[in-house]
Amino acid sequence: MSKGKILITTRSFRRMEGEHKQILIDAGYEMVDSPFQRPVEAHELADLLVDIDAAILGVDDVSAEAFSKANKLKVVSRYGVGVDKVDLAAATDKGIVVTNTPGGNANAVAELALGFMLSLSRNIPRQDRQVRGEDWSLLKGVELAGKTLGILGMGRIGQRVAELANVFGMTILFYDPYAPSDDFLNRVPCQSSEVERILTDSDFVSLHLPLLPQTANMIDADALSKMKNTAFLINTARGGVVDEVALNDALISRTIAGAAFDAFAEEPSIGNPLIQHDNFISTPHAGSSTEQTTLRMGLMASQNALAVLNGERPEFVVNPEVYDKA
Numbered sequence: 001m002s003k004g005k006i007l008i009t010t011r012s013f014r015r016m017e018g019e020h021k022q023i024l025i026d027a028g029y030e031m032v033d034s035p036f037q038r039p040v041e042a043h044e045l046a047d048l049l050v051d052i053d054a055a056i057l058g059v060d061d062v063s064a065e066a067f068s069k070a071n072k073l074k075v076v077s078r079y080g081v082g083v084d085k086v087d088l089a090a091a092t093d094k095g096i097v098v099t100n101t102p103g104g105n106a107n108a109v110a111e112l113a114l115g116f117m118l119s120l121s122r123n124i125p126r127q128d129r130q131v132r133g134e135d136w137s138l139l140k141g142v143e144l145a146g147k148t149l150g151i152l153g154m155g156r157i158g159q160r161v162a163e164l165a166n167v168f169g170m171t172i173l174f175y176d177p178y179a180p181s182d183d184f185l186n187r188v189p190c191q192s193s194e195v196e197r198i199l200t201d202s203d204f205v206s207l208h209l210p211l212l213p214q215t216a217n218m219i220d221a222d223a224l225s226k227m228k229n230t231a232f233l234i235n236t237a238r239g240g241v242v243d244e245v246a247l248n249d250a251l252i253s254r255t256i257a258g259a260a261f262d263a264f265a266e267e268p269s270i271g272n273p274l275i276q277h278d279n280f281i282s283t284p285h286a287g288s289s290t291e292q293t294t295l296r297m298g299l300m301a302s303q304n305a306l307a308v309l310n311g312e313r314p315e316f317v318v319n320p321e322v323y324d325k326a
């Protein structure tokens with residue numbers, strides 16, 4: 001007989017076999033897969049959480065309604081870092097521990113950000129479409145070497161982007177209220193800067209900030225107007241950090257040269273006007289979707305969930321105040 005049920009909504013976790021799943025099976029739990037091939041809405045999650053002991057979740061809507069029928073739930077284990085879609089107060093109120101997997105996807109997201117920079121600067125998606133259409137004409141690109149990269153948010157992902165960009169010979173400016181370690185600053189040439197200067201001086205601006213009240217729509221029409229008209233905006237963080245209407249206008253008026261998004265304000269992002277622009281490219285929130293990260297982050301998420309189920313305190317707790325209630 002199973003010890004209990006663990007709901008898995010995240011698609012990449014479900015699709016791969018590996019230790020991340022095996023440790024749940026070995027511990028005697030039954031995995032229950034979400035029937036949806038997309039992030040789930042709060043009311044859908046509410047139904048899925050009935051009789052569930054632990055949930056390993058992607059970027060689903062975990063607002064208070066999601067917990068309304070959660071009669072056994074002890075832990076929400078985020079497969080990922082961002083917890084902007086989890087109502088932490090509601091979880092704490094119900095005594096549900098929320099965990100995440102910091103660092104687990106840093107390299108995968110950073111490589112995608114670099115991929116976006118190369119794709120935009122060398123027009124790779126556009127030229128690919130041309131060749132498929134038997135059009136052999138050339139578009140002129142720019143090289144990353146010698147260009148300035150502005151990184152907003154210098155946590156684990158931002159730091160990895162800086163390391164990679166450094167290898168490409170870029171000058172790196174960054175903004176973060178928390179300074180990276182001295183070890184990092186000694187190793188990777190980069191300069192702390194005000195947001196304003198990052199916007200005005202960078203050829204590429206890459207976002208690696210969490211979505212918080214202070215960062216919501218941080219890149220608005222005013223911020224976009226400060227950027228060079230040759231600059232590119234890369235968003236592998238959260239859609240809500242950028243005002244998408246303002247970006248749409250900026251792409252039409254060529255206020256900036258182009259943009260690339262892995263994260264949108266609404267996901268799935270269907271019928272979004274941004275997607276029609278030649279100078280805009282996107283992926284479906286796929287930053288963590290690599291073989292290595294699925295295994296690494298999946299294992300972290302499973303270990304976090306099992307720790308709570310075993311009555312232990314996991315390493316990465318997002319709502320530590322839940323333990324004050326006990």
Ligand code: DGY
Pocket residue numbers: 058059079080081082083105287288
């Ligand atoms: C994160 O880490 O939050 C990513 O968006 C993947 O879920």
